Amino acid sequence: MNTLITNNQTTNFYNHLEEVLLKCNSFIFNVAFINFSGLQLLLDTLKTLEQKGVKGRVLSSTYLNFTEVKALKKIKEFKNIEVKIYDSNKTNIGFHAKSYIFELDDTYELLLGSSNITASAFKTNIEWNIKTISKKDDLFLNEVLNEFESLWKNSYIVNKQFLEEYEEFKKTFEKRDFNSSFKLEKLNTNYMQEEALFNLESLRKSGENKALVIAATGSGKTYLCAFDVKKARPKRVLFLVHRENILIKAKQSFESIVDSSFTCGLYTGNKKELNKKYLFSTIQTMSLDFKNFKKDEFNYIVVDEAHHIVSPSYKRVLEYFKTKFLLGLTATSNRMDGSSIYKVFDNNIACDIRLNDALENKLVVPFHYYGITDIESIDYSSIDMTKIEELTKVLKVNKRVEYIIEKMNLYSHCGYKRKVIAFCVSKEHCIYMSEQFNKRGINSTYLISNNTISQREDAIKNLEDDTNCLEVIFTVDIFNEGVDIPSINTVLMLRPTNSPIVFTQQLGRGLRKHKGKEFLTVLDFIGNHNKAYLIALALIGNKAIDKESIKISLKNNFANMQNVFIKMDEISKQRILEQIDKENFNHLKYLKEQYFEFKAILGNRRPLLVDYLQYEDLISPLSFISDSKSYIEFLAKVEKDEEIKSNCTDEVFIKAIRFIEYLLPVKRVYEFVVLKYLLNNDYIDEEIASLHLKKYLNKINSDTILHSFNFLNQDYFDKAQVKRYLKLVEFKNTKLVKSKEFELLLQSDEYKKLFEDSINYGILHYEKEFGREDYSLPFLKLYSKYNMLNIAQLCNFNKIHSSFRGSGFLKYKDDFFLFINLEKEKFSKSSYYDNTFLSKDTFTYQSKPSTSQDSVDGVKLINNKKLNVKLHIFVRKFVLVDKKTQGFIYLGLANTIKYEGNKPISVHLKLEKPLDNKLYEEFTKIV
Structure with missing residues (x-):
């Protein structure tokens, strides 16, 4: 065979x-x-x-x-x-x-x-x-x-x-x-650049004058900017950077793309080429000299490392200049001081490319990850992982040093010289490891917060130099923002992983593309600590549908991940599988740990909802909202903050914030655009709404605008919903105005800030998932997740939405919506139905027990194509995971190709778009 x-x-x-x-x-x-x-x-x-x-x-x-x-x-x-x-x-x-x-x-x-x-x-x-x-x-x-x-x-x-x-x-x-x-004939745009260029043009057409690009280091943000400048052809450009060593590279990138008639020059402390049309300057120089220029001197201003933009020096410069277009470039949208860079750019995100996107589209180098069981004497079971001194003591073992070197020699590295960044648990651990490596003939050093800038620069320069003997830098706390060593070919994880975010930040240090660097080697020494499963979560990100997905990926050596190789030895793999089975990802204890890990990454300031967007592949505030009905109520549970607890006693405010966050994640952006406008304005009508929606959608539906007005007016709420949620708006003539209660709440700066954060999060999350595309009516995107109430909203259903329910079968006009559970658990309603995938495009489905072949619904079901009835298919593998109801994945349209039986009718349905291998395996395989 x-x-x-x-x-x-x-x-x-x-x-x-x-x-x-x-x-x-x-x-x-x-x-x-x-x-x-x-x-x-x-x-x-x-x-x-x-x-x-x-x-x-x-x-x-x-x-x-x-x-x-x-x-x-x-x-x-x-x-x-x-x-x-x-x-x-x-x-x-x-x-x-x-x-x-x-x-x-x-x-x-x-x-x-x-x-x-x-x-x-x-x-x-x-x-x-x-x-x-x-x-x-x-x-x-x-x-x-x-x-x-x-x-x-x-x-x-x-x-x-x-x-x-x-x-x-x-x-x-x-x-x-x-x-x-070798001849550099033409620079072609990559995936990130194409997406951003399209969105930048769309934003400008809709009258916007600011935009932000969020993409991984090394993915080509400077070239993207040059491509956009070439397209827009501004008369004068100012390119601002935070560090002087970036300037010349940025200038060279522009010169390789823009017309030679648009001359490029430097404006620094030492060099001021004022006769050039495009100026490249440091913020340090420009913040001193900006008044030497006319306010309208530059038509287009670029801010590199744009997360610094809310600092005083940037604010002075940018408030002075009146530019036609402002573009921010950054690899991270978060700031430690809590200031929002989204707000600075009017929430206009031209693109947001996260690590998995960057890997899949080959914007960074592939990595080969090896999860290696640590030596037996490293025992975390009796250690408090927050006590760094204890952890350091356990890891300072000569035998472990030899084991690490043995594995480094086994797996080797890409390229001639080994260039390693090794992440340790503490400064003491760094110093110890460096000393031990040097004793064994491997030239190494350590970089910690005590080192001067010149010491850091020298160490990095020596590591990158192929002729220098330095091979390894041990570090703990400084290789986050602003440290760029493109030629790193090995990353050592020498500390237990307590946060998937920190893990991916450290991994990202080695993923920058570099000539001759084909891949990055990552060696992760996995001990017996009870959070080893976080490594799997970090590697898979939001690609997992549920816990079963993570287990399938582990069993398949993560075959579903593009452009990477991941292998864990059998001991580590088994340990992680057992932990995933035991862990309840919806339990308050787990959610609380997640929250405080994320808070620590932000310098221990309380995260806003928009802060999670940067890391939503790894942590989602939607879990916190699901647990507590609103984010602030979750904070009241886990934080010792009297102001938060006091806010949660305000019943009117809680009913308002619960309504907004009940709509998360947003599946239709209309309502949130309306609410965002009403935060600062007295009323909105169809014309104003249409104007503001153009920023988010290529095509606006006037019927949907009116439906969203009615929805916000609670026209489609049942009695329980009316009682549960505050009415934020009222219809007056053809205008939507704020209700008196909502207007009163907005007089509080604190409340207004919380509403604004929830609404901005909803809109930004929507943009990331759905982009600007019009999905017509019903407004459904292939492979997105939905619940039954979402469908009523997305169909413009004009009756009470909670009535739009059924045992897996809903209909509106000539659209049938089939909600299918694949699990066959005892005592589950789905156990009455025979729903099974036979192939990537064909599956069996049973109608409700009362449906006969000659009933109205039965005739339309078995003759759907002939009668122009659309069968929309929604599937979920499990009804509950960790006691939480799961959403349905939209698989698009299907047609009946075979049927038999009566009350119920058994049919074979064929999808118009077959499942890919990954989804098919998800729906048919149980580990």
Whole structure:
């Protein structure tokens, strides 16, 4: 039997290769080339085979000089593996073979196809490989083995002389090739830049004069700005930076893109090129000299590291200049002082690219993450993890130092020189680790808050210098904002992970693209502490549908994550799986821990709702709101703040804030745009609403504006909702005005600030999820989550919305909405229905028990396409997870292709858009 193996969202060639390696008696790799990026993924498995005494032969070639010397040297370290090279440079014959041959007890297993030994071939490239199993006397198998033996016989043993000669040849070849053929003809826009350029143009068309771009370090924000300037063609530009070392790079980026007629110059303490049209200046210089320029001197101002924009020096400069357009660039939207940079830019987000987006779209380098079980003597079970001195004492162990170095040597790194950032638990731990590494011949230093700026700069410069002997910097508290070492090729996590946010911040330090840096190696030493599961949450982010998703990802070696390789050893994996099963992610204890971890990251100031947006892949305030009905009521539970507790005793205020936050996450932006306008204005009408909605949507629906007015007027509320929530607005003639109670509440600056935060969070969250696209009526986006009440709102249903309910079946005009539970739990209503996916586009569905084939609904269900009835499909795997009701995922439209039975009717439905591999696995697999 033959099986096709491809790289997809649920598995990949690597997973198949590892599985058969671990059960074979001997193996053969016969591949055109071997890169270290691919070999590194196999090192754990090859080490296991060496310990078991399983013999292997590896044959590769010098074809096109793609095979890397570093990879060959690493293979030669294994005592159980012979390695040879077919020298294509001498024979002048191309070598294209890609085959993996495994001897088992009674059979051979062969993987034949297109994959060489590279990380991309193993995990992400479009590769086709055939797995075939043959008996030992099979004719085809013996042809393959004979052909291999012939090649093996005519190949060279990889010895020291060959490696030296080949390495010297490759260096000469690469140098000659680079100088003679490399030519920068055209810079193309990447995913982030295309999204931002489109949104910047849309914002300007709707009359906006400010925008903010949030994207990972190294994703091309400066080039994006240059592309937009080239498009907008302003007469004069001012580019402001926080640090002088960025200026020249920014200027060069612009010069490579904009027309030569738009000259670029520097404006610093030493150099003032006033005759240039585009000026690049530090805020330090401009804050002293800005009055030397006319107020309307610059048509377009760019602020790099824009999270500094609310500081006094920036405020002075930007309040003076009257620019036509202000663009902010930043990798982080949060500030320690609580000031909102969203507000400065009128909440106009041109793009918000988070780590998973950046990885998926190859804006940063891939990383290879190895979760390694720590040495047995490191025992966290009896330690208070908040007591840093205790933790430091446990980690200062010579045996652990040797273990870390052993693993560093096993996995090695990308590139010639090892360049490591190692994150420790304390300053004392940093100093200890640096001393121990130096004693063992690995040149290292430490950087902590006590170091001067010049000491930091020297250490970073030495680490980046390929000729300098410094290999490792140990640090604890300074490598967050403003530290950029693009060439880092290794990150060591030497402390237990207590926060997925800190984990991703530290990971991000090594992801900057750099010439010759193919990937980042991350070694994480996972102990037995009870929060090891946070690592899995950090790696998966909001891609997880539920706890089951996390477990599936762990089992599949995170095959669903693009552009990365993640592997945890079996002990760590099992520990994390057990912890995920035990942990209730909706319990107040867990939510409280999450909250205080996040608060600590913000310098121990109380987070606003908008602060969570930057890290919403990892922490969501919606869980806090769900627990307590509003964010401030959650704060009253967990904080010892009398003012918060006092606010929560104001019944009118609580009824108002509960109403706003009950609508989160926003599925239709109309209501929130109306409320935002009414915070500072007496009334709003259809014309004003339409004008302000253009900022968020490409197309405005006038019926939906009126429906949103009626919704806010509580026209569609039942008696319980009217009693539960404050009426914020009233209809007067054709205008919507604030109710007296809401107007009174807004007289309090504190209350107004809280309302504004909730509304801004709702709008910004909506922009991130839905963008500017019009999804028509009903306003549904594929693969977003909804509940039944959402559908009433999104259909412009003009009766009481709570009546728009049913046992999984709702209808409005010619739209049917089928809400399907896949779980078959005992005593669950869904256990009465047979709902199962048969393939990626076909599944079974049972109607309500009372529905017959000749009823109105039955006829429309079984003949939907003929009668132009749209069947909208919503699916959830579980009704409850950790005692919390789950949302339904919208899978788009389906059509009935087969039906049988009566009361209920059993139908086969076919989706118009088939599920991808990941979603199909989510809905069909239980770990």
